[in-house]
Amino acid sequence: MIPPLPDSPSLSSEALLPRLLRVAQHLSEQRDVPRLLEALLDEALYLCQAHTGWVWLYADSAQPPGLRCLCRQGSSGPLQEDAALFRPVADGDGPVQRCFAQGSPLVVQVSDAALAEADRPLLAALAPNAGGLRLWPLRNHEGAVIGVLQLAYSRKMPGTLTRLGEHSDLIFQSLLTYAGIALSNLSQVQDLKELLDAFIKVLAQAIDAKSPHTSAHCQRVPVITEMLAQAVCDDGETFADFSLDEDGWYELHVAAWLHDCGKLATPDSVLDKSTKLHTLHDRIEEVSSRFASLRARVEFDYERACLENPSAEPEYRRTLEAGIQAITDDLTFLERINRGGEAMAEADQQRVRDIAARQWTDAWGRVRPLLTEDEVENLCIARGTLTPRERQIINGHMDVTLDMLESLPFPAKLRQVPEYAGGHHEKMDGSGFPRGLTREQMSIPARIMAIADVFEALTSRERPYKMPLRLSEALGIMQRMRNNQHLDPDLYRLFILSGVWRQYGQQFLDPQQLDVDDASAFL
Structure with a gap:
């Protein structure tokens, strides 16, 4: 605030210039539109010896375009928009519309003026005893x-x-x-910020829409990130020295929304690989047709044996039933493991290889192995649905993310966006990717995003290779990741103690996933 001066009829030339310079400095220091307008209004009230006042801002995006009224409720307090006082510029000839349209100052003696109908409730609410009005247009650069x-x-x-x-x-x-x-500059900065926000969210929605199996991931990770970041800011012990100002929060917000932007370059065939045998379609159907051929062969052998030796039919039937059961069991097994999972036992991988060694005869009479080498490789994937080569391709989205973000000319207040967004697959022991950073080389926000990304992925309903995990399962996996130095131990502990897992779960998870009341066992 500019310090008040004595209520004198005029300011001396010695006092006027310093005051105007202080006013100009004070206006330039404001970082948002309401505070700028409050500073302007307070100074105008003093210099013009007015009783009260308010500000109108043109809104060309409104339908119809018009003037929004920002006023105080009572004699003091912040300026707030009163939607009931909105004035369409093309409708009415009240003082504010005339001043805006003509672009020149206007003086109105209320007692002598025939007020427009819309002006009467305005003055009754804001200046019931007004005897005169002064209006000035505000212009941009x-x-x-x-x-x-x-x-x-x-x-x-x-x-x-x-x-x-x-x-x-x-x-x-x-x-x-x-x-x-100054108002125009602030408004343009805000407009550009809103445009950037909208563009970032459209980009994130495009990434989520690219694959139904990661749907909403880019929208949920920012939620968990900001929840945990708030818990860190509120912590007075381990993270007592950490805080985020308004710019810091916005920088984290942008990074969280852009953390997977590199997935735009990931091939759909890899991103959408919902089963181990999925390419353009799920090849398990081709495998099923071969098993149908095996079954038909077993049934044919049974019928031929019965014709040759009818008296042995009971024995042949037992052989038939055992053969069909074995075929059914093997196919059911392959269909189950084709869906992928968190781990695949070595015994199951050996069973795949044993099944592959069996033979079937195709329509041309050629004898072939029941499973091809490529099918064996894919069905023996130990975790998830991706082969090592495919996992390398999808992990490459982090290199693309960093390339994309580091190529952007972020302003100084957003310079850490690439580091925050590009670190959510790093591990505290340096075994992560893309750069193999250790805990000491990562910022706190980057380590926060690593926890947010893991928790969302584990509890997501859309992952192709698993059912959504219950909280007990997800927290158990994260606890092991902490123990293996994959997640930051201090942030993980705060994640549990602050109840971020519960807060997020109540908002976004299915009721059947909420099977934890006390997470102390996962500390």
Whole structure:
């Protein structure tokens, strides 16, 4: 606030210039539109000796375009928009519309003026005793009118702005021009910020839409990230020295939304590989047709044997039933492991190889192995549905993410976005990717995002190779990851103690996943 001066009719030339310079500095220091307008209004009320006032801002995106009224509720307090006072610029000829349309100051003696119908409730609410009004247009750097400053007088309205002395109108209009440019700059910064936010979210939605199996992942990771970041900021012990200001929160917000942007370059055939045998389609159907051929062969052998030796039919039937059961068991086994999982036992992998050694005869009479080498390789995938080569391809999305983000000319307040977003697959022992960073080489926000990414992936309903894990299963896996130095131990402990897991679960998980009330066993 500019310090108040004595209530004198005018300011001396020695006092006026320093005050105007302080006003200009104060206006330039404001970082959001409401505070800038409050500073402008307070100074205008003093310099113009007015009783009260409010500000109108042009909203060209409104339907219809019009002027939003920002006013105080009572004699003090912050400026707030009153939606009931919105004025369409093309409808009505009240003082504010005339000042905006003409782009010139306006003086109105309320007692002499025929007020428009819309002005009566306005004055009744904001200045019931107003005897006069002064209005000034606010212009941006291009000279376009972007708003109106309106002051009200409950006493006799002075003919000139005596506190500004000689050339008062010129001085005050210059002050308003400076304020208008500052307002325009802030508005443009806010517009660009909103555009960036919208673009980031559209990009994240495009990534989620690219694969139904990661749907909403890019939207949920920011939620967990910000929940855990707030818990870190609130922690007065381990993370007592960590805090985020407004810019820091926005930087983390942007990084969280962009953390998987590199998946745009990941082939759909890998990203959408919902089963081990999936390529353009799930090849388990081809395997099933071979088993159908085996079954038909067993049945044919049974019928031929019965024709040759009818008396042995009971024995042949037992052989038939055993053969069909073995075929059914093997096919059921392959269908089960084809869906993937968190781990595959070595015995199951050997069973796949044993099944592959069996033979079947195709339609051309050629004898072939029951499973091809490629099918054996895919069905023996130990975790998930991706082969090592495919996992390398999908892990490459982090290299693409870093390449994309590091190529962008982020301003100083967003310079850490690539580091935050590019570190969520790193591990505390340096065994992660893409750069093999250790805990000491990673920032706290990057380590926060690593926990958020893992927790969302484990509890997600859309992952192709597993059912959504219950909280007890997800927290158990994360506990082991902490023990193996994959997750930051201090952040993991805070994740449990602060109840971020519960808060997120209540908002986003299915009821059947919420099987933990006390997570102390997972510390």
